[in-house]
Amino acid sequence: MDLPKESQCAVLCGIKDIKMEQRPVLAPGPNEVLLAVHSVGICGSDLKYWSHGYCGRFKLTDPMVIGHEASGTVVALGPGVKHLDVGDRVAIEPGVPCRMCSLCRVGKYNLCKDVQFCATPPVDGNLSQYYLHAADFCFKLPSNVSYEEGALVEPLAVALYTCSRAEVSLGSKVLICGSGPVGILTMLTAKSMGASQVIITDIDDHRLSVAKQYGADCILNVKGLSSEEAAKKVVDLLGAEPHCGMECCGSDIALLSCILACRPGGNILLVGRGSLEPKLPVSLISTKELTLKGIFRYANMYPKAISMLSSGQMPIKDLVTHRFHLNQVDDAFNTAISRESCAMKVMIHVS
Ligand SMILES: [Zn+2]
Ligand SMILES: [Zn+2]
Incomplete structure (x- = not known):
């Protein structure tokens, strides 16, 4: 040709x-x-x-x-x-x-x-x-996966990689900051890996309502809240400190709220890109034994993401x-x- x-x-x-x-x-x-x-x-x-x-x-x-x-x-x-x-x-x-x-x-x-x-x-x-x-x-792509879904494999790969690095498992309680496509895909992935409760925060009510439609257990508008206030509300709404916090919106305030809300021993995932050198409470991170994990794109996630789409488990x-x-x-x-x-x-x- x-x-x-x-x-x-x-x-x-x-x-x-x-x-x-x-x-x-x-x-x-x-x-x-x-x-x-x-x-x-x-x-x-x-x-x-x-x-x-x-x-x-x-x-x-x-x-x-x-x-x-x-x-x-x-x-x-x-x-x-x-x-x-x-x-x-x-x-x-x-x-x-x-x-x-x-x-x-x-x-x-x-x-x-x-x-x-x-x-x-x-x-x-x-x-x-x-x-x-x-x-x-x-x-x-399998015949039941559309071209648009084929394009969505990329952000879905980020979500799969994030949840696997967060060690989400049966019964996990998960905090996700940011209700954009990556936040919502991360929530769906966490649920399919067995998370029992997912709370999503954002400053945009429309985006939070979409998260709710997709099955978020709790949503929280954090507009105007300090990191401390947001963290307290997250814990109140979940009835417990989350096992892991995923910063998916590129906000330093949200990152700090993950650190404050997470239970000791938890994982904090740096998915969004906030400022280059945010101020972090290192002594608190140390005494809570939190693990901060960088997320740089993903590796080996495309086949898994395509399988999830083809199986109908990722609507x-x-x-x-x-x-x-x-x-x-x-x-x-x-x-x-x-x-x-x-x-x-x-x-x-x-x-
Ligand atoms: Zn992308
Ligand atoms: Zn190489």
Whole structure:
């Protein structure tokens, strides 16, 4: 088959400045596949690059194709690709590591120093018509998993990784700060791992009502509350101190509330990206023997996330509240960032 010659790409050139560009399509090399991108979700990190030009310690310096939560169809195979065929529908795991270093070799490839992750500067993302990717980081979707769900595998992988690092188990009581898509996916994952009670906090009543619809046992609006006040309310509502606290909103106040609320010996998961050097009560962390765990993306979670979706145990389709086409990228980003839109996950349909 003749390869397409050009691909329309959404290039983030600066703050709130996305330009559509035609770029040449390259033929897939060894262990690569060329994909026709189908659906791309907008993530909190995409919004940070778009609105502020940075996310955590990563800064946009040169124009970069945005987008990393994607699914698509295989249109061409490079030499040596055996596990995929032209026409296969796949979820695209956006981070490709070196596969050679000691961290890669023990399976912690998310920590590989040479990982190339879509739309983390300077690596281009995949909000484009066509996209070349490592074949071993493309995962075939079962026929009952849609392209949109295929794109949602990315934030679901974060949720699975977070809950496994939190050691959620039967009867766990869980505090989740942040009722965005990652917070809600984390709640659903914690429940399916046996958590008996999950409380979600946020400052947005609409987002909290969505968490309730998805089965949160308690919700708490923490707007205007100090960390101490929020922690006390969490413990009152649960009737106990939570076993673990997951900071999924990038707020230092929320992180401190996790530390204050959690029972001694608990795990605190740093999922959101708050300030670079938040003030933390180290002596309290020490005497409560809390374990603070960083979360940097995920590793080995795509197959599990796809199985969960295919089994019907993760009813998350309705998290997609808004849909746009590739030529409406500005509208899509404006909708995703506005509180009034009540958007949860905004999806861009490329084909
Ligand atoms: Zn994401
Ligand atoms: Zn490596």
